[in-house]
Amino acid sequence: MNCIRVNTGTPYDVRIRRGILREAGNEIKKIFPHARLAIVTDSNVSPLYLRSLLDSLELAGYQNTPSFTMEAGxxxxxLESAGLLYQLLSQSKISRDCxxxxxxxxxxxxxTGFVASTYLRGIPFIQIPTxxxxxxxxxxxxxxxxxxxxxxxxxxxxWQPSLVLCDPDxxxxxxxxxFADGVAEALKCGMIKDPVLFDLLADQEPQAHLEEIIARCICVKRDVVEKDEYDTGERMLLNFGxxxxxxxxxxxxxxxxxGQCVATGMVMIARAQTAAGTLPAAVLDRLLAACQKYGLPTCCKAPLDELFKICRQDKKNTVRGIRAILLRSIGDSYIQNFPFEAFEAFIKGGAC
Ligand SMILES: NC(=O)c1ccc[n+]([C@@H]2O[C@H](COP(=O)([O-])OP(=O)(O)OC[C@H]3O[C@@H](n4cnc5c(N)ncnc54)[C@H](O)[C@@H]3O)[C@@H](O)[C@H]2O)c1
Ligand SMILES: [Zn+2]
Incomplete structure (x- = not known):
C-alpha cells in the first residue's frame, strides 16, 4: 500500500490501496476509535459503494452510522445543500466529537469539507474519493x-481532512x-513536477498503474501544499493550464x-511557448499525443478575444495582469508574471 503523510498544520495520511473501501472501518478505528460517524454521499455513488462502506464500519464496531445522499452533480x-446538511446533522445529534x-x-x-469546517465551528472529516x-x-x-x-x-x-482513503477499484x-477528466489533472501534475508520472500516463495503460499514478499525483500536490498551505505562492504551479x-x-x-478545459488550457500554453521559442516542439507533441490518447480536446472553438475578456474579469488574476505557469521541460515548471496585453500577445502567438 502507498501511504503518504501530508504535513500541513494538522498532518494526515493518504492511503491508496485496491479494496481499501472494504477496510475503511479498521482504518478509521485507528484514528477515531470512539467517534460517531456520519456519511455524506451522492445518488450515483450511494447504490454502488455505500453498502460496502457501512458493512466495513459495522465490522469495526461502528453501529447505526447515518448516511445522507445528495443529488449527484x-x-x-x-449553500442550500450545506444548509440542508446542517439540519440533518443536528437532527441526527451529530456533535463535536463526531x-x-x-x-x-x-x-x-x-x-462535506465545507460543512465539516463550519458545523459547530468545525468537526473532523475523512475523504473517501471515488x-x-x-x-x-x-x-x-x-x-x-x-x-x-x-x-x-x-x-x-x-480545512484539512483527518484521513484520505483512495480505493482505485x-x-x-x-x-x-x-475518468479522462482526472487524467487531465494527472497529466498536469506530471507536466509541472514529475516526468515519470507523465510517461506512465502517456505510454502505458493507466488501469495497470492506478496506484502509482494516484500516489505520484498526491506527492506532487503534497509537496506544493506543504510549502504553501494557504495558496499564496508555490501552490500556483498547480494552476498550470x-x-x-x-x-x-x-x-x-x-x-x-x-479536465477537458484544463487540457485545452495546457496545450494553449505549450503552443504559445513553442511559438515563442521557450519550449522544445517535442514537449508540445508529447502533450498533444497524451491528450489525444484519452480523448481530451486540444483546441477550442472560442474566439481568443472572448477568452481574454473572461481572463481579465477572473478574480484569480490581479488588476495588473496574469501569473502564468510555464514549462522548461516535462516535469519542470515556473511562474511568470505578464501584463494582460503581453499575455494575450503570447497566447495569440501560438493560436491553433
Ligand atoms: N478542493 C479542491 O482542491 C478541488 C480541486 C479540483 C476540483 N475540485 C472540485 O471538484 C468537483 C469536481 O469533482 P468530480 O470531477 O469528482 O465531480 P463529481 O463529484 O460531480 O463526480 C462526477 C460524476 O461521477 C459520479 N461518480 C463519482 N464516483 C463514481 C464512481 N466511482 N462510479 C461511477 N460514478 C461516480 C458522480 O456522481 C458524478 O455524477 C468540482 O466541483 C471542482 O470544483 C475541488
Ligand atoms: Zn483543476
Missing amino acids: ENTKS CLIALGGGVIGDL TLLAQVDSSVGGKTAVNLPVGKNLVGTF TLATLPEDV HTMGHAVENWMQYQQRH
Whole structure:
C-alpha cells in the first residue's frame, strides 16, 4: 500500500490501496476509535459503494452510522445543500466529537469539507474519493467550497481532512469522460513536477498503474501544499493550464468538463511557448499525443478575444495582469508574471 503523510498544520495520511473501501472501518478505528460517524454521499455513488462502506464500519464496531445522499452533480455544491446538511446533522445529534465521511467525487468532498469546517465551528472529516479527479486532486490540500449562482467556489474554507482513503477499484464504474477528466489533472501534475508520472500516463495503460499514478499525483500536490498551505505562492504551479482552462470553461457555460478545459488550457500554453521559442516542439507533441490518447480536446472553438475578456474579469488574476505557469521541460515548471496585453500577445502567438 502507498501511504503518504501530508504535513500541513494538522498532518494526515493518504492511503491508496485496491479494496481499501472494504477496510475503511479498521482504518478509521485507528484514528477515531470512539467517534460517531456520519456519511455524506451522492445518488450515483450511494447504490454502488455505500453498502460496502457501512458493512466495513459495522465490522469495526461502528453501529447505526447515518448516511445522507445528495443529488449527484455540480448543483449540489451549494449553500442550500450545506444548509440542508446542517439540519440533518443536528437532527441526527451529530456533535463535536463526531466525524463526517465524504464518499464520492469532488462535489461531495468539497461540500462535506465545507460543512465539516463550519458545523459547530468545525468537526473532523475523512475523504473517501471515488473519482480519479478527487483521488488525484480535490481530496488532498484542504480547500473546501460551495458555489454561488454568480460563480464557482466563491464561498469556502481551508480545512484539512483527518484521513484520505483512495480505493482505485472504485474507478472501474466511472464513465469514460469522467475518468479522462482526472487524467487531465494527472497529466498536469506530471507536466509541472514529475516526468515519470507523465510517461506512465502517456505510454502505458493507466488501469495497470492506478496506484502509482494516484500516489505520484498526491506527492506532487503534497509537496506544493506543504510549502504553501494557504495558496499564496508555490501552490500556483498547480494552476498550470487553468488560466485559459477556466476561461474556456466559463465561455462554454460549464457545459464542458473541467479536465477537458484544463487540457485545452495546457496545450494553449505549450503552443504559445513553442511559438515563442521557450519550449522544445517535442514537449508540445508529447502533450498533444497524451491528450489525444484519452480523448481530451486540444483546441477550442472560442474566439481568443472572448477568452481574454473572461481572463481579465477572473478574480484569480490581479488588476495588473496574469501569473502564468510555464514549462522548461516535462516535469519542470515556473511562474511568470505578464501584463494582460503581453499575455494575450503570447497566447495569440501560438493560436491553433
Ligand atoms: N478542493 C479542491 O482542491 C478541488 C480541486 C479540483 C476540483 N475540485 C472540485 O471538484 C468537483 C469536481 O469533482 P468530480 O470531477 O469528482 O465531480 P463529481 O463529484 O460531480 O463526480 C462526477 C460524476 O461521477 C459520479 N461518480 C463519482 N464516483 C463514481 C464512481 N466511482 N462510479 C461511477 N460514478 C461516480 C458522480 O456522481 C458524478 O455524477 C468540482 O466541483 C471542482 O470544483 C475541488
Ligand atoms: Zn483543476
